[in-house]
Amino acid sequence: MRCSCCQKELINSLTLQELFFSSSQRCYHCEQLFSKIDQAQVCPGCGRPNSTELCQDCCLWQQELGFVMRNFSLFSYNEGFRQWIETYKFMGDYRTRGAFVLELTEALQKYQEYLICPLPLSKERFEQRGFNQVRGCLDLTKRSYELLLKRSELAPQSEKSREERLQMKQPFELNVPIEKIRNQKVLLVDDVYTTGRTLFHGAELLYKSGAETVKSLTFAR
Numbered sequence: 001m002r003c004s005c006c007q008k009e010l011i012n013s014l015t016l017q018e019l020f021f022s023s024s025q026r027c028y029h030c031e032q033l034f035s036k037i038d039q040a041q042v043c044p045g046c047g048r049p050n051s052t053e054l055c056q057d058c059c060l061w062q063q064e065l066g067f068v069m070r071n072f073s074l075f076s077y078n079e080g081f082r083q084w085i086e087t088y089k090f091m092g093d094y095r096t097r098g099a100f101v102l103e104l105t106e107a108l109q110k111y112q113e114y115l116i117c118p119l120p121l122s123k124e125r126f127e128q129r130g131f132n133q134v135r136g137c138l139d140l141t142k143r144s145y146e147l148l149l150k151r152s153e154l155a156p157q158s159e160k161s162r163e164e165r166l167q168m169k170q171p172f173e174l175n176v177p178i179e180k181i182r183n184q185k186v187l188l189v190d191d192v193y194t195t196g197r198t199l200f201h202g203a204e205l206l207y208k209s210g211a212e213t214v215k216s217l218t219f220a221r
């Protein structure tokens, strides 16, 4: 058995109990990288740790857009997570994509009736990186997902009127016929929740397209 993160062979000293009841398949070193967020102490909107009421950011989103994103984040964005994402996403070590496959699989089970939709990368990013980092992780969970969104190809700003430029802020368009979205529950998946801006863009478009509910899941927050 290998560490799902660094792929080093795990020492054979694991007890049967550890093998069957362990919540991860990471070696001791990699285990230290990830710190699970205590879900009893999060903002009910964005999943921010150490807050049990709707946080100020979520209140602002609600005022501006009329809805709150129900986001679930697995891990704290700490130094350990930063190291992992550096190795995986920026250095392109694709082998580390399974680092938290068990936690991710378990989390997705709470969204049985949802269409799972990873946020797309721009064509340029995809070509630079050679893979979509969210799909890389999802692929190992065996849960199927749908590419409901695609990034719009942006024309140079100078050719656009002010009105058009404002509209351009929405980076997504539907990648499927609108009937596929109508009355559906959708779970958007991204790697890190920072401001939430991108996820809200995705959710806005899906709601406009008739989605019943849109929630999100990110690997870290």
Ligand SMILES: [Zn+2]
Pocket: 003, 004, 005, 006, 007, 008, 026, 027, 028, 029, 030, 031
């Ligand atoms: Zn490891």
Ligand SMILES: [Zn+2]
Pocket: 043, 044, 045, 046, 047, 048, 054, 055, 056, 057, 058
């Ligand atoms: Zn919040």
